[in-house]
Amino acid sequence: MLFPSGVFCYNNPMKNILLTIEYDGTDFSGWQRQPGRRTVQGELERALSVICRQEIVLQGASRTDAGVHAFGQRASFSGEFGIPTEKIPVAANHLLAGEGPCSVGDVRITKAEEVDLKFHPRFDAKGKKYIYRILNSQRPDIMQRNYRYQIERPLDLDAMRMAASYLPGEQDFRSFMAAGGHEPESTVRTVYSVSWRQELIASQKDDADISFEIIGSGFLYNMVRIIAGTLADVGLGKIGADQMKTIIEKRDRQYAGHTAPPQGLYLSQVYFNKEELYENQRDV
Amino acid sequence: MLFPSGVFCYNNPMKNILLTIEYDGTDFSGWQRQPGRRTVQGELERALSVICRQEIVLQGASRTDAGVHAFGQRASFSGEFGIPTEKIPVAANHLLAGEGPCSVGDVRITKAEEVDLKFHPRFDAKGKKYIYRILNSQRPDIMQRNYRYQIERPLDLDAMRMAASYLPGEQDFRSFMAAGGHEPESTVRTVYSVSWRQELIASQKDDADISFEIIGSGFLYNMVRIIAGTLADVGLGKIGADQMKTIIEKRDRQYAGHTAPPQGLYLSQVYFNKEELYENQRDV
Numbered sequence: 279m280l281f282p283s284g285v286f287c288y289n290n291p292m293k294n295i296l297l298t299i300e301y302d303g304t305d306f307s308g309w310q311r312q313p314g315r316r317t318v319q320g321e322l323e324r325a326l327s328v329i330c331r332q333e334i335v336l337q338g339a340s341r342t343d344a345g346v347h348a349f350g351q352r353a354s355f356s357g358e359f360g361i362p363t364e365k366i367p368v369a370a371n372h373l374l375a376g377e378g379p380c381s382v383g384d385v386r387i388t389k390a391e392e393v394d395l396k397f398h399p400r401f402d403a404k405g406k407k408y409i410y411r412i413l414n415s416q417r418p419d420i421m422q423r424n425y426r427y428q429i430e431r432p433l434d435l436d437a438m439r440m441a442a443s444y445l446p447g448e449q450d451f452r453s454f455m456a457a458g459g460h461e462p463e464s465t466v467r468t469v470y471s472v473s474w475r476q477e478l479i480a481s482q483k484d485d486a487d488i489s490f491e492i493i494g495s496g497f498l499y500n501m502v503r504i505i506a507g508t509l510a511d512v513g514l515g516k517i518g519a520d521q522m523k524t525i526i527e528k529r530d531r532q533y534a535g536h537t538a539p540p541q542g543l544y545l546s547q548v549y550f551n552k553e554e555l556y557e558n559q560r561d562v
Numbered sequence: 563m564l565f566p567s568g569v570f571c572y573n574n575p576m577k578n579i580l581l582t583i584e585y586d587g588t589d590f591s592g593w594q595r596q597p598g599r600r601t602v603q604g605e606l607e608r609a610l611s612v613i614c615r616q617e618i619v620l621q622g623a624s625r626t627d628a629g630v631h632a633f634g635q636r637a638s639f640s641g642e643f644g645i646p647t648e649k650i651p652v653a654a655n656h657l658l659a660g661e662g663p664c665s666v667g668d669v670r671i672t673k674a675e676e677v678d679l680k681f682h683p684r685f686d687a688k689g690k691k692y693i694y695r696i697l698n699s700q701r702p703d704i705m706q707r708n709y710r711y712q713i714e715r716p717l718d719l720d721a722m723r724m725a726a727s728y729l730p731g732e733q734d735f736r737s738f739m740a741a742g743g744h745e746p747e748s749t750v751r752t753v754y755s756v757s758w759r760q761e762l763i764a765s766q767k768d769d770a771d772i773s774f775e776i777i778g779s780g781f782l783y784n785m786v787r788i789i790a791g792t793l794a795d796v797g798l799g800k801i802g803a804d805q806m807k808t809i810i811e812k813r814d815r816q817y818a819g820h821t822a823p824p825q826g827l828y829l830s831q832v833y834f835n836k837e838e839l840y841e842n843q844r845d846v
Binding site (some may be wrong): 300347382383384385386418419420421422423425428454543 | 574584586631666667668669670702704705707709712840841
C-alpha cells in the first residue's frame, strides 16, 4: 500500500474489465445503444456508470438483434475505478434487477475479470457459439412464445441434419447474409461444427424441442437466423437437403430459405483462444 | 334447413358458449376488462366481437390478477351468431396471435363448447385447481423471471409439506385473504388437496423446481399467493411448520406470511361438477 491508512485513495490504476453477461432479449431493442430505446448495452452502461462513478462505454463481442437472447455475451470497459473487480457483478445486478419479491431482471452480469489493457472482445474473439431453438408441436406453447421458433407442421429432422452437414468448413457464406448490415471485408467464415439436440415432449406424441448449436469463427449479419430458416424449410420439404450445397455455392441470399425469428436465437459463448474453441468442438 | 339455399340465414338460434382459455399473464393487467388497459377479458371480447359480428361480453370463472397465468381459465358468452361453435377457437386465435413467422400470441382459446343457456362459469363452478411454481436456486434464471417465484436461499421442502398438511378441509381461511377485494359473504372454503412436485435441476446441485397444486371449492382474494408466501416463509425457517394451525385459527391476515408474487401462479382448471373434482383429487 503506497497510501497510509485513512487517506482516501483516488489514484486507482487503469484497468480493463471483461464481463460475461446473460439476457432475455424480449424487452430490448437489441444489444447496441440507441437514443430513446431500451438496449442491453444502454442498460448495462447506465448501471456500471453508477457503480464506477464515471461514464462507462462498453465494447461488446456481438451486436445481437432485438429479441435475441444471450447466455454468454462478453463485453469490456476500461477506466480507473475504485470498485474491486469481483464486486462488480453483485453491485451492477442489484441496479439491473426489478423491484418486488420476484426481483429478477432481464439482464445480468455473471462474471467480471481483469484482462490486458489491449484486449478487445470483438477483435480478439476467435469464435462464437450460437444455439437456435425450435418447438415443433401442433399445439403452440404460449409461455414459450419469446423463447422458441414454434413450427406446427412436423419437421423431418434427418433431412435437416443432412442439410446442415454441408455447413462445416471454411466457405463463402454470402447466401446466408442479410442486407442491411455493414458490408464486411470478406464473406468467408469457418463453421467448425453443427450439433443437434432433440427432446421429445413427454406429454405430446411426436412433438419435439429441437435445437442446434453452431460454432464458427464469426458470423455474417443474420447468418444463424437465415441458416435456421433454411434448415426449417428443408425440414418442411420446401427445400431438398442436398440443395444446401448449391445454396452455398450460389453466394446469393435469394437461394437460401427464410429468416427464422430472433426469439429462437441464443448467443451461447464467445471464444478468445483456439484451445477453448477446439475443446468445445470435441464436446459436441 | 328451414331456409332455401341461397337465402342468407340471419335468424341464428340463441347459444351459450363456454370457452377454455390459456394465457401468459405477463403483459396483461389481469383478467378483468378495464378502460385503457390491456386485459385478457378485453382482448378476448374484442376478437370474439369481430368473429361473431356483435358486441360480446364474457363471464369469466376467475378474475386473475396482473401477472398471473392460466392453462384452464373458463369463460362464457351468449348470443345469436352465425359462426359454428367449433370454428370459434381457430378464428379468434387468428386475431389474437401476433404477426410474423413466430406468431404465437399470449392468449389462446383451446376449446369452445355449447352449454345450457342458464350456465354461468362463476356461479356454476364447483371448484378450482391452481398451481404455484417456485424456482429454488442460488442462481436466478432470467428467462423464467415471469414464470417462477425465484428464491435463492435453500427451502426446507419437508417443513413446507408439513405446514401444507393443515390446509385441507372445510375451514375459515380469513388469515389468507388480502384486503382490497370484495368482502365475501363467508370466508369459509374447502381445500380438497395440496400436492407437491419437485424436480431437481440436473445441471445445478441442490437447485429445484418446486410446485404445488391446490384444489379447493373456491379461493379468497389472493388466497393462493398468501398460502404460497406463508409456505415459502416456512421453508426459509421464518415460520415453524406447526404454526400453520395457529395461523388458520387466528382468522387474521397479519399472522400469515408474505404474499408471493403473481408470476408463480397458474389457474390450472375449473371444475363444474363434483365427479371431475373428485377424480382429480384421486390422481394426485
